[in-house]
Amino acid sequence: MMERSKIVDILIAPKLGNDVNIKGWVRTKRGSKELSFVAINDGSCIHNMQVVVDHSLFDAEMLKDITTGAAVSIIGKLTESQGRGQSVEIQASAIEIYGKADPNSYPLQKKGHSMEFLREIAHLRPRTNTFGAVFRIRHNMAYAIHKFFHDRGFFYFHTPLITASDAEGAGAMFEVTTLDLNNPPRTKEGGVDYSQDFFGRRTNLTVSGQLEGELAATALGAIYTFGPTFRAENSNTPRHLAEFWMIEPEVAFYEIKENMDLAEEFIKYLVQWALDNCKDDLTFLNERIDKGLIERLESVVKKDFIRLSYTEGIKILEKAVADGHQFEYPVYWGVDLASEHERYLVENHFQCPVILTDYPTEIKAFYMKQNEDGKTVRAMDVLFPKIGEIIGGSQREESLEKLISRCKEVGIPLSEMDWYLDTRRFGSVPHSGFGLGFERLLLFVTGMGNIRDVIPFPRTPNNANF
Numbered sequence: 001m002m003e004r005s006k007i008v009d010i011l012i013a014p015k016l017g018n019d020v021n022i023k024g025w026v027r028t029k030r031g032s033k034e035l036s037f038v039a040i041n042d043g044s045c046i047h048n049m050q051v052v053v054d055h056s057l058f059d060a061e062m063l064k065d066i067t068t069g070a071a072v073s074i075i076g077k078l079t080e081s082q083g084r085g086q087s088v089e090i091q092a093s094a095i096e097i098y099g100k101a102d103p104n105s106y107p108l109q110k111k112g113h114s115m116e117f118l119r120e121i122a123h124l125r126p127r128t129n130t131f132g133a134v135f136r137i138r139h140n141m142a143y144a145i146h147k148f149f150h151d152r153g154f155f156y157f158h159t160p161l162i163t164a165s166d167a168e169g170a171g172a173m174f175e176v177t178t179l180d181l182n183n184p185p186r187t188k189e190g191g192v193d194y195s196q197d198f199f200g201r202r203t204n205l206t207v208s209g210q211l212e213g214e215l216a217a218t219a220l221g222a223i224y225t226f227g228p229t230f231r232a233e234n235s236n237t238p239r240h241l242a243e244f245w246m247i248e249p250e251v252a253f254y255e256i257k258e259n260m261d262l263a264e265e266f267i268k269y270l271v272q273w274a275l276d277n278c279k280d281d282l283t284f285l286n287e288r289i290d291k292g293l294i295e296r297l298e299s300v301v302k303k304d305f306i307r308l309s310y311t312e313g314i315k316i317l318e319k320a321v322a323d324g325h326q327f328e329y330p331v332y333w334g335v336d337l338a339s340e341h342e343r344y345l346v347e348n349h350f351q352c353p354v355i356l357t358d359y360p361t362e363i364k365a366f367y368m369k370q371n372e373d374g375k376t377v378r379a380m381d382v383l384f385p386k387i388g389e390i391i392g393g394s395q396r397e398e399s400l401e402k403l404i405s406r407c408k409e410v411g412i413p414l415s416e417m418d419w420y421l422d423t424r425r426f427g428s429v430p431h432s433g434f435g436l437g438f439e440r441l442l443l444f445v446t447g448m449g450n451i452r453d454v455i456p457f458p459r460t461p462n463n464a465n466f
């Protein structure tokens with residue numbers, strides 16, 4: 001038996017004249033009475049391998065089963081291609097069909113499909129060129145993230161998915177329970193008796209690994225998490241998922257300036273990694289999905305991100321309104337910025353990524369370091385073209401007293417936060433961190449327009465198929 005070659009490897013160093021064996025799925029078949037040209041894709045790269053099939057060499061019945069979507073093994077000589085569109089091709093000498101794909105029912109025929117239709121068949125869409133490219137890039141970004149941190153001495157730390165705490169204080173959480181929802185045990189007061197639930201208390205899927213990440217950072221020095229997070233907010237936008245992946249570095253002895261430097265270096269590293277290692281997929285996406293993609297990626301790597309305070313940002317937005325720019329949502333000091341505001345700063349005003357700092361205390365999480373002015377906290381959001389917020393982070397409040405008083409102000413029960421407060425009780429240090437939304441990064445790097453199209457199986461309100 002011959003060893004199978006991946007198409008990506010054949011194309012990197014084609015050995016003309018040698019016999020090769022490829023295995024993959026038929027994308028298209030065209031030809032004449034005597035010859036067929038079959039394009040095979042094996043998922044290893046965006047490129048298909050053209051296979052030339054001389055009908056006189058094969059059983060006519062078998063040839064009928066070579067249709068779009070069928071899985072095949074092809075053996076044949078690798079030759080220079082006469083046709084346009086490919087440099088090499090295979091002259092088939094043996095063909096085996098692993099699995100047929102009935103042309104009357106296989107949904108991915110040649111014609112271009114809408115993204116909406118492909119979402120309905122998300123179980124098959126990885127077989128399209130676009131989604132193949134997106135998911136190869138997704139893998140590459142995950143790999144680059146681990147490499148970036150590993151090379152800098154950060155440790156990958158695993159935080160729990162099931163938790164009793166609400167890190168962001170947002171309250172938009174999915175409950176985890178084994179109680180019978182039709183007939184839950186009751187307390188004397190008539191509420192649900194969670195002491196009889198699986199964990200003996202009420203639990204949720206995590207919205208962030210940060211709080212546990214802080215415990216690790218104050219022991220290992222520098223850590224990062226990289227895992228799924230869950231938010232039950234009813235946001236039907238092209239930038240929100242109910243289940244998304246987040247990368248959260250957390251570093252002891254970092255203040256906000258170093259945190260911003262890390263965030264900027266991190267994103268630039270990832271974008272440069274994509275440019276260096278995903279060239280063929282990016283070229284495809286640049287042609288088919290977003291003509292400005294590669295130029296935008298190159299420009300982000302080159303430019304220093306603008307850094308300015310929320311207060312200065314609001315002034316710019318207020319001036320825009322005074323000059324006649326219309327936003328859907330109002331602009332005033334204290335408002336939680338909408339993505340239209342963030343994008344105005346990035347796309348219209350600065351034409352460059354922006355790191356906005358020092359947000360009003362009221363609109364940010366309880367753990368952020370309080371500024372001397374008494375009304376802002378040392379938050380930092382990184383805002384990106386086409387996306388808006390891609391990173392949210394801060395320097396953390398290291399003072400036990402200040403943290404406790406903030407918990408009380410916003411109504412976080414201290415009894416539940418005791419374990420977290422221990423970081424401030426024992427050997428507290430200035431520390432900082434941030435969260436990068438993995439799918440938001442992928443929106444930027446792939447040029448895709450909807451976050452549902454950069455994760456294999458999106459979870460959004462009313463949708464948990466597959």
Ligand code: 4AD
Nearest residue numbers: 208210240241244248390391392393434435437440
């Ligand atoms: O700004 P967020 O809520 O920050 C945190 O969760 C902090 N605990 C991070 C930290 O400091 N360690 O979320 C961080 C990032 C956002 O900037 C955004 O990119 C992404 O997570 N994100 C979402 N991505 C997809 N769908 C959603 N519903 C998202 N919510 C946040």
Ligand code: MG
Nearest residue numbers: 381389391392
């Ligand atoms: Mg945020």
